[in-house]
Amino acid sequence: VNDARFDRLLREHEAVVRRLAHSYERDPARRQDLVQEIWLAIWQALPRFRGDASERTFVFRIAHNRAVTHIEHWRRRRTEALDEDAPVADAAPDPERALSQQQRHERLRAAVQALPLNLRQVVVLALEGLSHAEVADIVGISENNVAVRMTRARAELTRRLGGAGRRMRS
């Protein structure tokens, strides 16, 4: 039963887990390790999952906790998983050139990767469509705190994307 359930979770949330891993790790090999560690943790936790939260919350919770361990692991080795001060590529693009959705995704991802960890954690969940209440439940902070962090993250993203996010769509 768990094998079938795991396969279903894998099908439904694989892309989400990959995006989340990408927001914490730029290096492709280490990112692949993180993705595998997340799925291993899900595999191990699945038999004890009693449905007290949605499956989506369950997956996000484990993914974030594993990401924290990943960051801790690499910091201990004095290697940053992500350089938070890295510039966002193509921060001031030609306004005449409308970017494809994939390009917009890459710019947004670079901007998210550059956020401080506490902001990145909430914004990644919000971008996946989770409500403030769900984010608060996963991270273990109050909804007010989520709102405050989201406001700061949003301002930071707007600044890093050069306020061009919407202009580029024209």
Added chain:
Amino acid sequence: MTNDPELKEWAADWQAGSDQESSAEAIRLYAQGRNRFMWTWVLLELSIGAIALPVLGYLGWVAPDPVQRWAMWLLALITIAAMSVGWWNWRGSLLASARTTAEYLAVSAERLRRMRQAWRIGWIVLVAQVVVFSVWIWTRPFGAAAAERFAWGWLLFMTLTAVALMWWMDRRIRRDADTFEALKRELL
């Protein structure tokens, strides 16, 4: 979901991201394989303990003198401690399902605190072990001087190895504690 139009646009862009997909089958095989490996490791440790403990207990029981008896029982104690640490580490790998990140960090910090306690107890056991084995070698009639030198050398080697291991553990625990504190400050 938010009513903020810009955030909605960002969410659409974000969710449109198409990294190269991992093979679902490969991930499943990896998870199964690692899980099997961890279980095998735990069972191996338990099996070694299940054989070693009765043997050491018996040798301690039939030992002709109290020093040898204590030496065997202390070895049994070290075996139990090693098995407990192995089990504890394995249980630790299941912590990722903690309810929140805050809880996860708290449990991780608690694990580190207990590891530090275990480290302190480890020093006491090591000192006791060295004392007992020193008395044992000192009082045991070896017959040949070379055999006695070998026994002292072996004890010295084992002690230095254990001290190096304890030193490495101390550094690791300190580093883990510092990193977790920094993460806690950053995340919560």
